[in-house]
Amino acid sequence: MDTNRLSKKIEDILNSQVTKEADAAQVYLSYGCWADSKGYGGIANYFFRHSGEERDHMMKVMQYIMERGGEVKITAIKAPPKSPKNLQECFEKTFQHEVDNTTAIYDIVNLAHDEKDWATYNFAQWFVKEQIEEEKLVMDLLDKLKIAGGPKASDESLFNLDTYLGQAPDDAPLARDASVNKPE
Template sequence: MLKPKIEKALNKQIELEASSSQFYLAMASWAETQGMNGTAAFLYKHSDEERMHMLKLIKFINERGGTAVIPPLTKPPAEFESIKEIFESLLEHELNVTDSINNVVDVCLSEKDYTTHNFMQWYVSEQLEEEALARNIIDKLNMIGNDKGGLYLFDRDLENLAAQPINMA
């Protein structure tokens, strides 16, 4: 049985993962309307991945005797200045997610819930990858600058990246 503090922290994380999925979905839609189909494919996939993170939490809470709370959808922004702004926003958002996951881990330790702590280690590792990927993409965009040929190749590279399967092990 989950302790109330743990259940509350996990449900807050569900809300953040759902929000992340919506945020990345809005980014994908915007990129697609800008002719950046590779970037859109990458972001659509990222949106799906965030939803799967949410589902993993929902199932964990319910399996441990808690009650997962499905959050309402919050409207994400519909307009973005540029592809670079999208990925800077994505990194900032991922840093917030990391802080939230670290908070859940902290609550697990203070409540001596080592089962949930162990479960959350997957999310800790996932966040390292998410942040590194976002920083790498921003570095590439900084190298490209305003070069349209470079942006074309960047978009194509993201399309190839999006074609790789999602690892949810």
């Protein structure tokens, strides 16, 4: 008896997401190594933590595929991009990477909706919320770098930013959690 509750299309798109999450973990790992080589230990720590988070996302998708009776297919990932030229480029590339991942999550949601696969649709909603948070975190990084002086930031400003990121929480306040008493 076939117990696979996923269509071929859904199984394929979820397996593609497994690869995307593994790729994201590798990208963040490479950016962490780059940041460390430039003396940004706090920023490296931020990227290393987020590399682990991306692997956790990969595991969530893998577990879901298996729980629904599907087959997880592990594929090769591409080499991470070349090292950024500076912190501005690093954060901009990180943001673009998150936007691309959001698009991939929306593709899963749209396909699940079209196929009336409400279990997958519901499962993917966690990732929709997560991507809002991921994009917000990187937008905050870009804002903080801009305040520090952007590409022309002083060493002291970059030191303060590095220290902040080494201690910053791994989640961002979201609009859905805001209230009059707690706007952020």
